[in-house]
Amino acid sequence: METAPVVMGGNVFGWTIDEKQSFELLDEFVGAGFNTVDTADVYSRWGEGNSGGESESIIGSWMKKRGIRKEVNVITKVGSDVGQGHKDITEKHIVKAVDDSLRRLQTDHIDLYLTHWDDDRTPVEETLGAYQKLIDAGKVRYIGASNLSPERLNASLEASKNDSLPRYEVFQPGYNLCDRKDFEKGVASICQSEGLGVITYFSLAKGFLTGKYRTEDDLGKSVRGQGVLAYYDQRGMKILEALDDISSTYKVSPAGVALAWLIHKETVNAPITSATKSKHMQAFIEVAELVLTPTDMEQLDAASAY
Numbered sequence: 173m174e175t176a177p178v179v180m181g182g183n184v185f186g187w188t189i190d191e192k193q194s195f196e197l198l199d200e201f202v203g204a205g206f207n208t209v210d211t212a213d214v215y216s217r218w219g220e221g222n223s224g225g226e227s228e229s230i231i232g233s234w235m236k237k238r239g240i241r242k243e244v245n246v247i248t249k250v251g252s253d254v255g256q257g258h259k260d261i262t263e264k265h266i267v268k269a270v271d272d273s274l275r276r277l278q279t280d281h282i283d284l285y286l287t288h289w290d291d292d293r294t295p296v297e298e299t300l301g302a303y304q305k306l307i308d309a310g311k312v313r314y315i316g317a318s319n320l321s322p323e324r325l326n327a328s329l330e331a332s333k334n335d336s337l338p339r340y341e342v343f344q345p346g347y348n349l350c351d352r353k354d355f356e357k358g359v360a361s362i363c364q365s366e367g368l369g370v371i372t373y374f375s376l377a378k379g380f381l382t383g384k385y386r387t388e389d390d391l392g393k394s395v396r397g398q399g400v401l402a403y404y405d406q407r408g409m410k411i412l413e414a415l416d417d418i419s420s421t422y423k424v425s426p427a428g429v430a431l432a433w434l435i436h437k438e439t440v441n442a443p444i445t446s447a448t449k450s451k452h453m454q455a456f457i458e459v460a461e462l463v464l465t466p467t468d469m470e471q472l473d474a475a476s477a478y
Contacts, residue, residue: 173245173283173314175208177435178456179371181446182209186226187216189448194230199238200453205460208245210344210371210444212288213273214252224254225276232278241279247371248273249288249318259291263302270306281310286344287317296328300337307338316342318373322359329366342369347440349411349430349476350377350403360439372434375443377403381430382455383412407476414475418468428458433472436464 180201185194198209211231217224228248235241250269251261273282285306287299306312317325317340325343332339343363347355351374363370376382378399385400415426422429427445434443447453464472 175245175371175442176206177442177460178206178431179208179210179247179442179444180206180456181373181444182211182227182231183215184227184446184448185211185215185230186222187219191230191233193448195234195237197447197450197453198231198234200450201447201456202240202243204453204457206456207243208247208442210247210373212249212252212286213269213276214249214254214288217252217254224252225272228273228276232276236278245283246277246279247284247286247316248277248282249286251288251291259289261287261289261291261294261299263298263305266299266302267305270311274311282312284314284316284342285312286315286342287320287340289318290320290324292324296324296331297335297337300328300331300335303338314341316340316344316369316371318344319346320359322362325359325362329362340368342371342441344371344373344444346374347372347434348375348377348443349381349415349433349472350408352476353478355439364439369441370439372440372443375434375445376427376430380408381411381415381427383415383426386412407478410475411472414471418464418471422462424458424462425455427452427455428462429464429468429472431455431459432462432464433469435459436469 209231211227213228214224215227216222235244250266251259253259274280303312303315315338328340331337343359345355345359379385380400380403415429419426419429431443431445434440
């Protein structure tokens, strides 16, 4: 599976933007040469009136109406609480959840299927064995994981080697200029040594790295605004100053620079980022063309040091 340098995040579909707006942004996304969309069975269960699966349903309807399933890589996930009351990566749950996702996505296969959350009860061998059945049935092409501890990721990779089970090929961590420590001190070395692809979520720190949230008064600009409150400290301001400096040099947006920093990291293959307006797509295009110098990277690393 090959992906363009930026992945479209589908968590906003059916939550902060409706189907019509989602279609328009997806059309613009593929029109700009991008090809991978990320979603999950739980998106966006937390939205008012939602029950989960809204994002998958919108993506499935879009692919069907546009007739472009073969041109799009679909990433979705399993393991969240979608009504069962707890995180769940048992075989019983996975084999049911995949069929529900396939139905909503209106497709016969998922390109990359991720363990979204660890339930810490299910043996890794059971989870991987379930994925083997899905791969054998042609329902899933590749598997990956998100939010696993280093211990559970290592255990999964060992089980793949020792028991001839399918292997996680991709890891999806929360990683950005503001949130560096958990990934860099956690699974980053495993991903590098084991050759796992890395696709980051929260790549713009819930919108903070776009620069639109400069003061606490700005939090009302979006329903997601309260999520960036934790970044309002001295370090957060230093990061925004560095982004402003570099973005003015290249005449691009701060978001474009923040995404470029990720792409220039040796451990990262592509960042996931969402868009709710056409103008947000500019950062996608910028990052595909922006080349940061070693000096730029040093400036951003220093500003975001933890």
